Every structure is written in C-alpha cells, then in structure tokens.
Amino acid sequence: MDETYQVYLNRVARQTHPDTYRSQVQNLQESPKFKEGQPLPFPGYTINTPGEADAANQLFYQNLQQAQTELVTLLGEDLLIALPSEILHFTVGDLIWDTAYRHAVTNNPNFEKQLCGCLAQSFRQYEEMEPERSPIQLQLLGLLLRPRSIGVVLAPIDEPSFGRLMQLRRAIYQNPDLIALGVEQQYPFTAHITLGYFNAIPSPLDRAQLCEQLLSFNDRWIGTQPQILRSSQAALYQFGDMTHFEHRPSFPLVTF
Template sequence: MDGNYQDYINRVVQMTLPSNYKQQVKNIQSSPKFVDGKAIDFPGFSVITPPEKEETNNKKFYSYLQEIQTQITQELPENLFLPVPPQSFHLTIADLIWDTSYTNAVKENPDFDNLLISEIDKIFKEYAQLNPEIDTLELEVLGLSVFPRAIAVCLAPTEDSYNPIIKLRQLIYQNEQIIKLGIEQQYDFVGHITLGYFDKVEDNIDREQVELVIVKTNEQLVSKNLPTFELSQWELRKFTDMTNFIREQNWASIKVGN
C-alpha cells in the first residue's frame, strides 16, 4: 500500500494545508477511546518509538509540542479537545492489532501474545541483517492535521529516511505468520504524533472558531525553527489504552545510528 517517497509527500502535505482545515473540522467526531475525559480500555500492539518519558534524543522537540498542545487545549471550546499526557508522545511505525480484533484474537488463541511477540522479534532480526548500517532517521514537521477524532503534528521523513521505514513495514505486513495471526496493513504510513483526541463534539460548536485556532497554531508551529525528529529506535509495544504503552525488556527493539 505504501507508495514511493513523492507519493508520501504529496499525500501528507495535503493533510496539513490550512486550506483543508475547514473540511477537516466539519468531519470531527468524539473519540470512542475516551469517556468523560478518561481513557477507556483499548488494548492492542503496535511498533512505535519509545514514548517521550523514555526518550533521550527528542526532548527539545517534544517540549515544544507540549507548548503547542497546551495552546490548542486552552483556545478550543471547553471539553472539545482532550490532550494526551505528553509523556505518551510517540511516533507509530506500524499499527498491528487493536480493540475488538485483538480481544477476539486472544479469545480464539490464548497464546496470541507470545506468538506475535516471537514473530516480531524474528522480523526485527531479519531487518537488522538486511540493513546492518542505517544512520539515525530524520523527520521534519510539516504542520498540524485534523483527523476525524484527533489532532496531530504530521512529519515528513527525508527521502533517505523514508525507505528504511517502509522496508520494515513491508517485512511486517508481508510476513506469512503475521498474516496468519490476522494482522494486515490497513493504513498507508503517515508520520504523526498525536496531541490529543476530540472528547465532546457538540452539534452547536463554533466550527469556524475551531478552524481559526488550528490555523493560528499551525502558523506558529511552522514558523519555528524546530529541530528534526530523530528516529533512532523503534520497539514492539503493547497498549492498554491510548495513553499507556508498555513493553517487557526482552521484546523486540531496533536501534539505528550511533
């Protein structure tokens, strides 16, 4: 599914154009992952960068995203936007399985977790053998995007950084055992860091005001000389909800660069 580098740039740039915010804001919906401002059970697995609280390379980057997140929260209508804990900020490399698909898989096969953990470990080892020397990957901020249920900062890898990400995704999604576990690619890659989710989207919200807040905040975001996001490690993580991403020490992990 994932296209070439130019396909990626064309697609994701469109998602961050202020001229598209009006239509995006029309489509916002309350996220089912939160109820009354609290994250509800939403279990699954994904391949992500270490969450902010465990990060070492992107502290300044995440610090500024937290400022942007606070500004959006304060300026949007009350109870509309629910920020995620900044300590949970991360970049998703590959979605694997979640929600009812995951709970049903575990019911059908109580050993599901162990099988998935083992297979991802094999894939990561294969990837490391095929790509023994990869520099730290770099991604630059493109701007804010309004998803139907969330607001995120979208990122663009450099061309040299894009291909290693896509190669990993191909190894995962084309793996026969992964497919047998019921996991399939459902989305093209979109490098993004979620700032928060829509909580209570009332029928009478002032959507023009929402759009203006997003436009203004995006202007501030892209005018800053932000450091690039350094992707130096990705890991298999299990999540219990959209704020809690955990892993055991022996689960698959890859470090790139120095």
C-alpha cells in the same frame, strides 16, 4: 499500500493545507475511545518509538508538549482531551487492536509469545537488509486534523529515510507468520504523533472560527527552525487504552 517518497510528501503536505482544515472541521466526532473525558478499554499492540524517554529527542518532545498545552488552552478541555504528555510517541505501525485483539488473545493463549517471535524475525530481516545504523530523521510539518483526533504530521527528511521506514513496515506486514496471527496493514502510512482526542462536539460549534484558530496555531512551525525527530529505534508496545502504553523487557526492538 506502498508509495514513492514524493507521493507521500504531496499527500501529507495537503494535510496542513487550509482547505483540508476547512473540510475536516465539518466532520468532527466524539472519539469512541473516551467517555466523558475518561479513556475506555481499547487494547492492542503497536510498534512505537520511545517518546520523551529517548534522551536524543527530549527537546523535541518538550517543544511538542508545550504546543499541546497551548492547543488545549486554545480549544478548551471540554472539546479536546489531551493525552498524557509522557506517552506522546511516533507510531511506526499498528499491529492488532480492539475486537481483533480480543479474539486473538482469547483463542490463542500463546499469542503474545508468538507475536514477539514473529516480530523479532521481522526486525532481524530489516537489520540484515539495512546494515547501516543511524537515526531516521523526520520533520514536523504541522497539525494533523482528523474527525476524532488531532496531532502533528511528520515527513522523513529525505528519500533514504523514507525508504528505511518502508523497508521496516514491509518486513512486518509481509511476514506470513504475522499475517497468520491476524496482523495486517489496514491503511496507508502517515507519520504522526497524536496529541489528543475530541470529546463531545458542542452544538452549535463555530467551525469557521475553529478552522482559523488551527491555521493561526500552525504558523508557529512556518519559517522557523525545523523541528526534527531523530528515531534511533522502535519496539513492540502493548496498550490497554489510549493513555497507557507499555514496553516490557521481553518485547523485541529494532535499531535503525
């Protein structure tokens, strides 16, 4: 599922195009991860960056949280379920979740320990292949509208940054021991930060108006100071639902 930097840029840039929004607003669905605004159990493991806990990115996340608040005000709490602002994060790679997660932990009492060991191996491999240490920088491009969620889409600022992310993902998803545990890459990489999930979709819904609202909202990131996320590390996190992510001291992390 690897692609070149230019192909990635072209693909994610299309996500913020008016025609994409016009198409996507026709496909909105209630997220199965929530019921009447409350999170439902949806457990798993993922590789995330620290979010607002990273001091270097506090201003980035403050601006993003402000945008999230304004987006919920614009769309309404009945339509958009906002994620807690303190758990907003950039996902480097999802590992295993829901049914596959339940099967793995039920049938293998040592699953978490083995997962940590395999990931530590992948992280060491990445750090050996990329000996230079510096943050990976990603620029916020605009809103990312999906059938069940809305967030912002990101793009690495240059080809070397993109290449380092791909190198880490290859070290994870091509690790045969992780594959044996049930970890697999299931979709192409799209750097993003989820802001919220859709509640029950009202009928009727003025989808044309919604599209215009999103397009107008997106204007805040056009012709202004670029919003840059500077990621210095990523780590294993466990989640019980979409509002609770935990990194424990025993969980491995990787430094960019």
